[in-house]
Amino acid sequence: MSTQQQNRAIARDCYAQAAAGNFDALPGLLGDDYVMHPEEIRGADGLAQMVQGYRESVPDMTVTVDHQFGEGDYVLSRFTIRGRHVTGNDVEFTGLTVSRHGDDGRIEEEWEIVDVMTLLGQIGQLPEGATA
Numbered sequence: 001m002s003t004q005q006q007n008r009a010i011a012r013d014c015y016a017q018a019a020a021g022n023f024d025a026l027p028g029l030l031g032d033d034y035v036m037h038p039e040e041i042r043g044a045d046g047l048a049q050m051v052q053g054y055r056e057s058v059p060d061m062t063v064t065v066d067h068q069f070g071e072g073d074y075v076l077s078r079f080t081i082r083g084r085h086v087t088g089n090d091v092e093f094t095g096l097t098v099s100r101h102g103d104d105g106r107i108e109e110e111w112e113i114v115d116v117m118t119l120l121g122q123i124g125q126l127p128e129g130a131t132a
Helices: 003-019 023-029 043-057 116-122
Strands: 030-037 062-071 074-084 090-101 107-114
Touching: 003 023, 003 043, 003 062, 003 074, 003 090, 003 107, 023 030, 023 043, 030 043, 090 116
Parallel strands: 030 107
Antiparallel strands: 062 074, 074 090, 090 107
């Protein structure tokens, strides 16, 4: 397996473990100085805390990695989150993450954008006058 294939597999495993709430697996997938931008989430504990917020809002959350591309130490993942929100509404929204992997393959740094407007529209929480 090439380094690029290994990096993509590690990124997919990170999504799977986090979505399942298996936060004990994260330190093996993330570098010691891991940071996610733009929120400046730091370390495995910080990522676990962020994901737990999603899991509390969408308890049956699933994450599907729809596409992945890579070059060098970088992997781009387009993903879809699905489930039933605590409001009782079904939700489906997407995001993009660029992951930078270290020499050991662990994820050192990420930049993530999530389609929050679609999520807010699906749960009836868009600000007045806004459209998704």
